[in-house]
Amino acid sequence: xxxxxxxxxxxxxxxxxxxxKALTAGEVTRLAFATAKREGKKLNLDRLPEEKKREMTIDLxxxxxxxxxxxxxxxxxxxxxxxxxxxxxxxVSAIDMALLVVDANESVMxxxxxxxxxxKLLGIKKGIIVITKIDLADDEQxxxxxxxxxxxxxxxxxxxxxxxxxxxxxxxxxxxxxxTIDRLSKDxxxxxxxxxxxxxxxxxxxISGFGTVVTGTLASGILKVDDLIEMLPQNISxxxxxxxxxxxxxxxxKAGQRVGISLAGIKRPDLARGNCLVQPGYLVSSRLFDAKLxxxxxxxxxxxxxxxxxxxxxxxxxxxxxxxxDKELINQGESGFxxxxxxxxxxxxxxxxxxxxxxxxxxxxxxGYVIDPLPVKHKQFQKGIADxxxxxxxxxxxxxxxxxxxNMPARLAFPTxxxxxxxxATAKREGxxxxxxxxxxxxxxLSSLKHTIDTLIxxxxxxxxxxxxxxxxxxxxxxxxxxIIGLLDDFHKNQPLRLNITIQEIRPKVISDxxxxxxxxxxxxxxxxxxxxxxxxxxxxxxxxxxxxxELVKETKIQITLNSxxxxxxxxxxxxxxxxxxxxxxxxxx
Numbered sequence: 085x086x087x088x089x090x091x092x093x094x095x096x097x098x099x100x101x102x103x104x105k106a107l108t109a110g111e112v113t114r115l116a117f118a119t120a121k122r123e124g125k126k127l128n129l130d131r132l133p134e135e136k137k138r139e140m141t142i143d144l145x146x147x148x149x150x151x152x153x154x155x156x157x158x159x160x161x162x163x164x165x166x167x168x169x170x171x172x173x174x175x176v177s178a179i180d181m182a183l184l185v186v187d188a189n190e191s192v193m194x195x196x197x198x199x200x201x202x203x204k205l206l207g208i209k210k211g212i213i214v215i216t217k218i219d220l221a222d223d224e225q226x227x228x229x230x231x232x233x234x235x236x237x238x239x240x241x242x243x244x245x246x247x248x249x250x251x252x253x254x255x256x257x258x259x260x261x262x263x264t265i266d267r268l269s270k271d272x273x274x275x276x277x278x279x280x281x282x283x284x285x286x287x288x289x290x291i292s293g294f295g296t297v298v299t300g301t302l303a304s305g306i307l308k309v310d311d312l313i314e315m316l317p318q319n320i321s322x323x324x325x326x327x328x329x330x331x332x333x334x335x336x337x338k339a340g341q342r343v344g345i346s347l348a349g350i351k352r353p354d355l356a357r358g359n360c361l362v363q364p365g366y367l368v369s370s371r372l373f374d375a376k377l378x379x380x381x382x383x384x385x386x387x388x389x390x391x392x393x394x395x396x397x398x399x400x401x402x403x404x405x406x407x408x409x410d411k412e413l414i415n416q417g418e419s420g421f422x423x424x425x426x427x428x429x430x431x432x433x434x435x436x437x438x439x440x441x442x443x444x445x446x447x448x449x450x451x452g453y454v455i456d457p458l459p460v461k462h463k464q465f466q467k468g469i470a471d472x473x474x475x476x477x478x479x480x481x482x483x484x485x486x487x488x489x490x491n492m493p494a495r496l497a498f499p500t501x502x503x504x505x506x507x508x509a510t511a512k513r514e515g516x517x518x519x520x521x522x523x524x525x526x527x528x529x530l531s532s533l534k535h536t537i538d539t540l541i542x543x544x545x546x547x548x549x550x551x552x553x554x555x556x557x558x559x560x561x562x563x564x565x566x567x568i569i570g571l572l573d574d575f576h577k578n579q580p581l582r583l584n585i586t587i588q589e590i591r592p593k594v595i596s597d598x599x600x601x602x603x604x605x606x607x608x609x610x611x612x613x614x615x616x617x618x619x620x621x622x623x624x625x626x627x628x629x630x631x632x633x634x635e636l637v638k639e640t641k642i643q644i645t646l647n648s649x650x651x652x653x654x655x656x657x658x659x660x661x662x663x664x665x666x667x668x669x670x671x672x673x674x
Contacts, residue, residue: 087340088151088269089158089301091176093203094185095193096164099216099252101141102590103185104161106252107261108147123654142168144175144286146299146342148330151266158301158342164195169446173202173396173439174286174357178273178303180340181210181265184242188221188249191229192236198448201380204240206437210268211245213237214261219251275339280314280363280529281305282433283343284398288355293435294326294346298355300399301342305363308336315350316431317369323348323503358400360431368524369429374421374459374473377406377440379450381417388413389464393449395426398437403427406440409462410470421455421473423462432457433527434484458525472544481528481536489517489557515560516628519553546631549627556628565631567594569641584653587633587644594629 092100145161157588160179162172176182182203186196203211213233218226237243246264250257287299307313311324325346327334337343345361360367379387387406395404404426414420432454439451455477462469472491479487519537523530537555540546547556571593575585633654636642642654 086155086274087158087338088155088181088272089160089179089340089342090181090183090265091160091179091182091197092162092185093172093176093198093199094164095187095190095195096140096166098164098185098187098190098193098196100164100183100185101145101161102252103183103214103216103250104145104147106255106258108149108159135183140165143171148342149163149262149265151262151269153266153270155266155522156341157265157267157269158340160301164199166198169202169441169448170199170394170401172395173400173401176202176206177284177396177398178209178301179206179208181212181268182208183212183214184216184245185216186229186233188215188218188226188229191232197236197382200237200240200242201382201448202439202451202629203279205378205439205448207453209241209285210272210567211242212261212264212268213242213245213247214248215255217251218249218256219254230426244397276304277306278323278338278532279304279339281307281311281361282326282363282366283307283345283361284400285355285359285361286357286399288352288359289359290352291346296347296350296352296355297344298347298359298361299342299344300361302339304335304339306336306338307343307345312364313347313361314364314366315347315355316362316367317429318354318359319369320350320354321364322350346564356400358398358402362431365520366524366529367431367433368458369431371426371429372423372459372461373430373432373454374409374423374456374462375452375454376419376473376477377414377422377450377452377542378419379414379416384445384447386413386415387420387422387449392443393584394441394443394446395424395438396441397430397432397436400430402430403586404440407462407645408464409466409473419452421470422452423459434525435527456525457527458521481526481533482540484526485522485533485536485540486545486557488522489515490559492640515563516554516556519548519555531604547628547631548641554627561628561632561635564594564628565636565641568632568636568658572642572654576656586653590654591626591629 092102092104113499130131141161141163142165143163147159147161149157149159151157160175162175164172184196184203186192212230215226215229215233221229226249232572233247237245246268248257248261248264250261252258282303282305283300284303285300287300289296289297305322307327309324312321313324323349327337327346328344329337329341386526387408389408389412391406393404393406395402407423407425408414409421409423411418411420414422434454434457436454436457437451438453440449441447442449445670455473468491472487476484476487476491517525519530519533523533523535526533537546537548541548545558547558547561548554549556568590571590572585573591575582633642635646637644642656644654
């Protein structure tokens, strides 16, 4: 069975929850609900006691609807009050379709507009406009409401959206609404089950006999009982004890499905809404990411550099500061490249959508999407950064791999114990990245990324080391070769009486060993010969240096000979005037 995720949206008291009750096979059937209404009984699907007391949705509500085509619509009911926008945002971050609800007596209201703006910023493409309570409005009023709706949503993804007139009391329009949902759901792209498991957490609680339970909408992959998982950003490992969906125990869940998951070995206080359940090793949490930010035309004021905002991403709300990269200000209705620093680490992938709101007053500013989830720190107006982000933003997978290796060094480039700053600095200088880190940067599983890597290697665009599976772009390798030749030229100019230079002398000038020196090796593992503190016969940082030397020998730009002391001497070809030639019989080698 395929799943489509649908959310309500709209102003408070416009009938969103009543509509979902009447539509779905939740606690009551549509007929029972209508009968209860006529008899003056109260049937409520709201979970919280406060919601039932106030007769107002405060937090997210959940239900489902089996569509005629065989698909299952997972429905999320969101609160409409402006004070609970953060709860609404926790529910709509990964939906496929929206039901924008408008009361026939009140028409478009402030929260209708704000919810619509949020859906637009999140990139939602499918929607249905539902006019409720038509039993309380005459034909003239309905026509005015329809005209208001058409004017408000002109030029947006809802411009040509179906408008369904409904009454849950009279059971008018409900069948038509179900058929429309089913028809539109056929145009929604199917979920990718091959991606690693990822699920933003929207609820955490305990159940006697089950332990800690988390709920959410599975964003990608297939999750099975007894699978190992990781909770981010806490980096807590656990095992799936059991899975439930729609009050039924299941052995596996697929992307798009609403599930409750019982976890082994995790305590309730360790988790919270906004955490993310992922396949182990899939994502790395980060406090820094590059993004494209779009501001609403109705935004109260422009974005300034280093402004503190509320960031809504996935199912969580986080505090963050925005660094503008290509502008002094981002004004209302404008867009720009930014680097966002959060006050707590977040697990991210490329193209994740987010919303930003003012720290105070809490109104919606705009939103955007992640371009690079693991960048190095940028300065405002840094040369070339805007052009690089613009290319990376629209790149396909092969182009994205090239851009990362060429221009966008990660802060976690090597599978070592280096700190973020040290690893990032080394990656920036050397242009080297591991396959595992490349997968984290792109948000793609390594299994599918390997095909792209292998194709680029066959084309000669990138190179892979024989140890450590590190990658370097052809342009970076050429820069490395040019640097070696330049150092040889400088050496003979500055020291004309020296016959040659050894590899041991030139290597530190080409490849920075600063990071390696900060990682002392225990005596029991002290390296010998060409082995380094990172282990292996060929150090990870040195493989490409040796490969570059080998390429220069093949291109007859240098010769390498072994001297009587066991060191390798490098001779430029042609040799400097008056220097003679290397000893006869000397073997050229790395």
